[in-house]
Amino acid sequence: MEARGRPVVTALARIARAPDPPRVRLERAIRQLLRDYGEGDAEFSELFLAGWARARHDKQFRLTLAWQREQIRLSLEDILVEGARTGAFRDGLDAGAIAAVIVGTAEGCLLQAVTEGGAIPAHRLAATLLGLAVSGA
Numbered sequence: 680m681e682a683r684g685r686p687v688v689t690a691l692a693r694i695a696r697a698p699d700p701p702r703v704r705l706e707r708a709i710r711q712l713l714r715d716y717g718e719g720d721a722e723f724s725e726l727f728l729a730g731w732a733r734a735r736h737d738k739q740f741r742l743t744l745a746w747q748r749e750q751i752r753l754s755l756e757d758i759l760v761e762g763a764r765t766g767a768f769r770d771g772l773d774a775g776a777i778a779a780v781i782v783g784t785a786e787g788c789l790l791q792a793v794t795e796g797g798a799i800p801a802h803r804l805a806a807t808l809l810g811l812a813v814s815g816a
Contacts, residue, residue: 681743681747683723683726683727684727684743684744684747685747686715687711687712687715687716687747687751688747688750688751688754690711690715691708691711691712691750691751691754691755692750692754694707694708694711694754694758695708695754695755695757695758700767701758701759701761701762701765701767701768702762702767702768702809702812702813704758705755705758705759705762705809705812706805706809708754708755708758709755709781709805709808709809710801710802710805712751712755712781712782712785713784713785713788713801713804713805714801715785716785716786716788716789717785717788717789717791717801717804718788718801723789724789724790727789728789728790730744731744748782751782751785752775752778752779752781752782753778755777755778755781755782756774756775756778759772759774759777759778759812760774762812767813768812768813769812769813769814772812777808777811777812780808780811781808784804784808788801788804
C-alpha cells in the first residue's frame with residue numbers, strides 16, 4: 680500500500696508547490712488524483728479496497744492509510760487556501776471541506792474502478808470539483 684500510495688502523495692505535493700497560479704494547480708491536482716484513483720489499474724483499486732478492510736483491524740496499517748489520505752488532503756487544502764487568499768477562488772471558501780470532498784470523490788472513483796468505472800467520467804467530476812472552489816456551484 681505504501682509503495683503504491685506514496686507516488687500519489689508525492690505528485691500532489693509537487694503540484695501544490697509549483698509556481699503556477701492556484702487555479703491551474705488545483706485543476707492539475709484534481710485531474711492527477713482522479714486519474715490515479717479512477718483510471719488506475721484494477722490491481723491498484725483492489726489493493727486499496729483490501730487495505731481499507733485490513734485497516735479496520737491493523738492499527739499500523741490504518742495509520743499508514745490515514746497519513747497518505749491526510750497528505751493528499753493537505754496538498755489540496757494548501758492550493759485552495761492560497762487561491763482564496765489571492766482572490767483566485769470564491770470568497771468564504773472552506774478550503775478544508777472542499778479538499779475533503781475532492782479526496783472523497785477520488786476515493787469513490789477508486790471504488791468504482793474495481794467494477795469497471797462509474798457513470799460520470801473523471802473529466803466531468805474534475806470540472807465540477809473545480810467549480811466548487813471557483814464559483815461555489
